[in-house]
Amino acid sequence: MDFNELSLQKRLSGRKIGHTIHYFEAVDSTNDIAFRLAHQGATEGTVVVADCQRRGKGRLSRSWQSPPGTNIYTSIILRPAISPVIAPQMTLMAGVAVADAITLYCPGRVTLKWPNDVQVGHKKVCGILAEMKTSDQGVDFVILGIGLNVNIRLDELDPAFRNVATSLCEETGIILSRLRVMEDLVDSIERCYPLFIREGFALIRRQWLRHCDMVGKPLRVVFKEDIQTGQMLGIDEDGSLLLGDGQNNVRRVTAGDASIMKDSEK
Ligand code: BTN
Numbered sequence: 001m002d003f004n005e006l007s008l009q010k011r012l013s014g015r016k017i018g019h020t021i022h023y024f025e026a027v028d029s030t031n032d033i034a035f036r037l038a039h040q041g042a043t044e045g046t047v048v049v050a051d052c053q054r055r056g057k058g059r060l061s062r063s064w065q066s067p068p069g070t071n072i073y074t075s076i077i078l079r080p081a082i083s084p085v086i087a088p089q090m091t092l093m094a095g096v097a098v099a100d101a102i103t104l105y106c107p108g109r110v111t112l113k114w115p116n117d118v119q120v121g122h123k124k125v126c127g128i129l130a131e132m133k134t135s136d137q138g139v140d141f142v143i144l145g146i147g148l149n150v151n152i153r154l155d156e157l158d159p160a161f162r163n164v165a166t167s168l169c170e171e172t173g174i175i176l177s178r179l180r181v182m183e184d185l186v187d188s189i190e191r192c193y194p195l196f197i198r199e200g201f202a203l204i205r206r207q208w209l210r211h212c213d214m215v216g217k218p219l220r221v222v223f224k225e226d227i228q229t230g231q232m233l234g235i236d237e238d239g240s241l242l243l244g245d246g247q248n249n250v251r252r253v254t255a256g257d258a259s260i261m262k263d264s265e266k
Helices: 005-011 030-039 089-103 168-172 178-199 201-211
Strands: 020-027 046-053 072-078 110-113 117-120 123-135 138-148 218-223 226-235 241-244 250-253 257-260
Touching (some): 005 020, 005 178, 020 030, 030 046, 030 123, 072 178, 089 110, 089 123, 089 178, 089 201, 201 226, 218 241, 226 250
Antiparallel strands (some): 117 123, 123 138, 218 226, 218 257, 226 241
8 A cells, every 4th residue: 555644644543643644755854844843833643754855864963864665754743741851761762662563573683772773683774863842841842753664675775884774674575564564663652652651761661671682792882082881781760871891880871872892892
């Protein structure tokens, strides 16, 4: 079935997330559109989807490869009544939701890499970019931007990412229905988000750690000019990465790109 506004509306009907869908053939960034809509008063659960993005945004000012006809680029407007300091946990909540959803397609092979990567076979299949607006009252809204590589082929990926990125199609050998995957994604967010709002981060944290196979491994975390290394001990109750130095000293890391160190790097 075609991937368009009508088919998405039908597929997601009755759900809180997706009660209103704005579909575009091409936009600069679904996050920017969602941000504007939220600013104009769009309610929680409004979803922006695009077939392609001209200037898809990644974390740390990177770009997100967003060609047409192949992947999911979506931004969900949420209005959680939370303090801005715990808003970064929304990224981890979304990671759990995506990991659960795509485990249906790649059972036993989905892992989470702190803070925002979802991987299949240790290659990135999805990135999450959460952006928020705050006011004196706290969080006004959070835009949960999700880029999921569904049917893009390895040879269509930017050569710079061919060794580190993948798609569900590459991993399963099947061209998947983006509608079906979008439905699974929304269902999973509808499960994780209320859990997070109701119970707090503790349960999501446990589920996140269950999907993460980096605990105990030697990590390098790069943030701008800063490089930190250490053994991954887990994530704390705020969602920060915990790095140990082997001598009972623990450092909390709040931002950066984490990767497992190869023997030659230790
Ligand atoms: C990352 O891993 O760096 C995050 C990538 C997030 C990409 C998605 S695609 C939909 C939404 N719109 C954007 O411009 N970015 C996010």
